Amino acid sequence: MDKFDKLSGIAAPMPLVNIDTDMIIPKQFLKTIKRTGLGVNLFDEMRYDADGNEIPDFVLNKPQYRDASILVAGDNFGCGSSREHAPWALADFGIKCIVSTSYADIFYNNCFKNGILPVVLPQEQVDLLMKDAEKGSNARIEVDLTAQTITTSDGDVIAFDIDPFRKHCLINGLDDIGLTMEKAASIDAFEAQAAQSRPWV
Amino acid sequence: MSPKTLYDKIWDAHLAHEAEDGTCLLYIDRHLVHEVTSPQAFEGLRMTGRTVRAPDKTIAVPDHNVPTTLDRANAATMTEDSRVQVEALDKNAKDFGIHYYPVSDVRQGIVHIVGPEQGWTLPGMTVVCGDSHTATHGAFGALAHGIGTSEVEHVLATQTLIQKKSKNMKVEITGKLRPGVTAKDITLMVIGETGTAGGTGYVIEYCGEAIRDLSMEGRMTVCNMAIEGGARAGLIAPDEKTYEYVKGRPHAPKGAQWDAALAWWKTLYSDDDAHWDKVVTIKGEDIAPVVTWGTSPEDVLPITAKVPAADDFTGGKVGAAQRSLDYMGLTPGTPLSEIEIDTVFIGSCTNGRIEDLRAAAAILKGKKKKDGIRAMVVPGSGLVRAQAEEEGLAQIFIDAGFEWRLAGCSMCLAMNPDQLSPGERCAATSNRNFEGRQGRGGRTHLMSPAMAAAAAVTGRLTDVREMM
Incomplete structure (x- = not known):
């Protein structure tokens, strides 16, 4: 998995609340058996018309946001389906960090498996970053995971919280499965005990 | 012993490892798999030379892509990419030796309907699937939730998930429902009240007379949409209706194992003085068809x-x-x-x-x-x-x-x-x-x-x- 430490980039504003994973990557793109190549279809039905032409008003089609690597979004981002195609599409487009007041549980987990940092901040600070994002490509936002800070283009520093284990995995690009396999003895022991106490399972 | 919720009890019974920072490995009893969110996970196993740790606890069925018209045995009814996904599941199920219900099998269907129907889903289990509506299985008093494809691969390889414990939320529906009001109206009404993020960070236990009165099918409808309210999972404590539904199904325990299972299942309820982080109460009679x-x-x-x-x-x-x-x-x-x-x-x-x-x-x-x-x-x-x-x-x-x-x-x-x-x-x-x-x-x-x-x-x- 890609490591995440520091990021300096353009933030795209998406103030809509409840952006769901059907919006992020519509179902017709779930028929792939690969993890890559979904960036072109990120937000497909908001981004292109029925004939496949770009909708100029959509934020990621605007010249100043085409290279955005950060999304500042409304509440409850990523609700709905468990499809990991949503973070795959975001990562493939180049989004490395999302800022919102809240995320749906499964989407939040999925981000960390794909080198994307979902930052949770109070409404006021999301509003501040939303305004900063609205300035366009002259406004670069700095994200520092080690220091747990986001710095606006005006130099305001915002601190954020993150689970230490998730932070550790993201900074070091660690493979969860490899980490868990190091605990194989505990899993073996649990299985042996469960075979006694709940043999019907 | 301190009082526990049903969620606490199932969690404690499946904790395979707990790190100092509270990161836990939760053992998974049943892993349900469908064609859309699994191909990349099986591919990951192949690339790393890993295998499926517990194929006997892994059950696959194609459901998302498959045509539902009567002529679906004809491959031309499927688009090329859909067919590739279904065939990938056929092959993965065979290569890794997991239980499988192919499209041609009369038992094929939606994974969350097949699991309970075949008796794979039992009270007190942990059940996961790369699908958010896995919450459905909570109707049996099983801790069941959706996972992403990376987690599907993690469960295939290790039969565990890395988890932090959620908070406890109680949703009580008191009294009786009025005529014309169903389980679907209950679950929609709850989401209408709490919002789609109202359950974020929680596992919900649904209780109260109106929930007890529901059939197992109705309870599955209620739990199915727990995810729409943002909750990790929805649960309903098992009771006589649950045991009655489960008994005799192909993969339900039999004989002495049934008796042992039943004895444990009867301990699966929230203690009277258990702690709830959030409580929502709705009167059954206030629910209309919505x-x-x-x-x-x-x-x-x-x-x-x-x-x-x-x-x-x-x-x-x-x-x-x-x-x-x-x-x-x-x-x-x-x-x-x-x-x-x-x-x-x-x-x-x-x-x-x-x-x-x-x-x-x-x-x-x-x-x-x-x-x-x-x-x-x-x-x-x-x-x-x-x-x-x-x-x-x-x-x-x-x-x-x-x-x-x-x-x-x-x-x-x-x-x-x-x-x-x-x-x-x-x-x-x-x-x-x-x-x-x-x-x-x-x-x-x-x-x-x-x-x-x-x-x-x-x-x-x-x-x-x-x-x-």
């Missing part, structure tokens, strides 16, 4: 209400509501019961079980769908379909002008050919009314099977109580 008007499952109103205006809301919801009204093509102030529909879809993991088909057929018996309405029933599994045929329900649907389909997810998410066209308005028994969910530009109103049947007859959203 429909959704917008593009979020929280956009719920009684069928007797009118389309709201964006300014009825506050904060970020004002913009979202306006976007929903535009997308849905609705004018504020219009009575919901005057909204005309084009299509009726009865099915899905929310409402594709036998009881759902009985409820819809009870309304449709001796009636016809309105001319020009496209209407289909998609049973949740081949066995549900067979049972409905045996009970004469299929004939009622056919006589009413409905298409009687084979099992699959179908128009719930429109990954197969069953889709809405732009602007087409659908009365649906599924679980999501998101923009484009049932087809680009399609407009979805969520409701119970009985309400969807009533809408088919009148051609508009209809209060089912007028037909009872």
Whole structure:
């Protein structure tokens, strides 16, 4: 998995609340058996018309946001389906960090498996970053995971919280499965005990 | 011993490892797999030379992509990419030696209907699947939730998940339901009250007389949509109805193992003085038949209400509501019961079980769908379909002008050919009314099977109580 430490980039504003994973990557793109190549279809039905032409008003089609690597979004981002195609599409487009007041549980987990940092901040600070994002490509936002800070283009520093284990995995690009396999003895022991106490399972 | 919730008890019984920082490895008893979210996970195993740790606890069935038309044995009914996904599951199931119900098997169906039907889902288990509606299995008092594909690979390889414990939330539905009100109305009403993020960070336990009174099918409908309220999982404590449903199913325990299992299952309830981080109480008698008007499952109103205006809301919801009204093509102030529909879809993991088909057929018996309405029933599994045929329900649907389909997810998410066209308005028994969910530009109103049947007859959203 890609490591995440520091990021300096353009933030795209998406103030809509409840952006769901059907919006992020519509179902017709779930028929792939690969993890890559979904960036072109990120937000497909908001981004292109029925004939496949770009909708100029959509934020990621605007010249100043085409290279955005950060999304500042409304509440409850990523609700709905468990499809990991949503973070795959975001990562493939180049989004490395999302800022919102809240995320749906499964989407939040999925981000960390794909080198994307979902930052949770109070409404006021999301509003501040939303305004900063609205300035366009002259406004670069700095994200520092080690220091747990986001710095606006005006130099305001915002601190954020993150689970230490998730932070550790993201900074070091660690493979969860490899980490868990190091605990194989505990899993073996649990299985042996469960075979006694709940043999019907 | 300190008092525990049902969730606490299941969690404690599955904790395989706990690190100093509180990161836990939760052991997984049942891993359900379908064709859309698993190919990359199996590919990951192959690339790293890993294998499936517990193939006996891993059950696969194709459901999302498969056509539901009667000619589906003909490969030409599937698009090339859908066929590739289904064939990948055929191959992965064979290569890794996991339990499998292929499209040709009468037991095939939606993964969340097949699991309980075959007795794979049992009280007190941990159940996961790369699908958010895994919450369905919580109806048995199993801790069940959706996971992403990376986690599917993690469970395949290790039979565990890395987890932090969620908080405990109690949703109590007191008293009795009024006539015409169903499990679907309960679960939509709860989301309407708490919002789509109201359950984020929690595992919900549903309780109260109205929940106890529900059949297992109804309880599955309630838990199925826990995810729509943002919760990690929904749970209902097992009781006699649960044991009765489970007993004798192909993979349920038998003989002495049944007795041992039953003894443990009877300890699976929340202790009286257990701690709840959040409590929501709704009176059963206050719940009416409801429909959704917008593009979020929280956009719920009684069928007797009118389309709201964006300014009825506050904060970020004002913009979202306006976007929903535009997308849905609705004018504020219009009575919901005057909204005309084009299509009726009865099915899905929310409402594709036998009881759902009985409820819809009870309304449709001796009636016809309105001319020009496209209407289909998609049973949740081949066995549900067979049972409905045996009970004469299929004939009622056919006589009413409905298409009687084979099992699959179908128009719930429109990954197969069953889709809405732009602007087409659908009365649906599924679980999501998101923009484009049932087809680009399609407009979805969520409701119970009985309400969807009533809408088919009148051609508009209809209060089912007028037909009872």
